[in-house]
Amino acid sequence: MVKPFLLFFVALLLGDAMAAPAPALKPPLQRTMLGVQNGCFVETVAFLDQWNEVRGPDAWARLLQWGARADEEVVMGHAVAICESAGVLWCWDVNYGWTRLPMDAAQRENVDTVAAPVLRRYPKVQARYPTYRADFPQTPTASPPVAQPAQANASLRDASIVGAQLAKRRPVNVVRFTHGAGEEKTESAAVVFVFHGRYCVYSPEMGTVPFRVRGDVANLRLIQDLLRRAFPGAGNVRKL
Incomplete structure (x- = not known):
């Protein structure tokens, strides 16, 4: 006969297992930022370049950009990356890193729907005209610019x-x-x-x-x- 205290212990373990939250999804790409001033757009372009290099040219990703109005003055907008991985939509923001978006991946082309939770992170800014942008294949030049990280200017x-x-x-x-x-x-x-x-x-x-x-x-x-x-x-x- 199974002792009552043993049944209680098993039930307690099962209850804890059922109540445990599902493990958080791991962000689909590790990104080291360039760390430059006013770099949201170029950081996002560099992110999308890496995404296409790792995931292939057919992987879905877009640059989401918007203009802004804050305190009745037109100011520079912002740019983030929106991408799909394993049926999940993600946002990568130079300010906040990765965020899983709360909508089905089938809505990925609906820019207003996708932009809504992203824009909520910026409550003091009145966003204007959220727009998707994506690059097309280009051929790099033979003599590219050289980084000068030790430059005093x-x-x-x-x-x-x-x-x-x-x-x-x-x-x-x-x-x-x-x-x-x-x-x-x-x-x-x-x-x-x-x-x-x-x-x-x-x-x-x-x-x-x-x-x-x-x-x-x-x-x-x-x-x-x-x-x-x-x-x-x-x-x-x-x-x-």
Whole structure:
């Protein structure tokens, strides 16, 4: 005969086992960030490059970007990665890391549905126009930019790091330039690349701005014209 205290002990163990929560899903990819200023867009592009390299070109992933309005002023928006792994939708955010999204993977193309839980992490920002972006295959240049992590100028350092990383999958140009009024000039740098068919310019001071223009990333005159929209008096643009 089984003793009562033994039955009680077995029941207690079974109860604990049934009450134990399911193990948390492991994030589908480990990512080491570039660690650059205002880098949400370029960090996400680098993440998607790694995702496609590890998971293959047919793996589903998108860059989710939105503009923003905060305190009645238009401010820079944000960009995160949305990807599907084993039937689960995930968000990778440079600010928060991995988050499993609470919707079925069949809704992955519904950008408003997918964006809703992501945007709740930013309650003080009024998001505008959540949009998916995805790259197309490009051929890297033969002489890619070289990272300069020991560069004393923080702008040149960050731009060189971003340029070297993004150049693994596409043509990239890293330029240095000066800006400012009068004789007091500041030296900065920018990274020029194409993503989702948009001509993108990243600067550590301003982040990434996609432009609706067409041109080669080596076109210094075009780059200078675009830089002047954000940096008054931008000039002396040259390859880093």
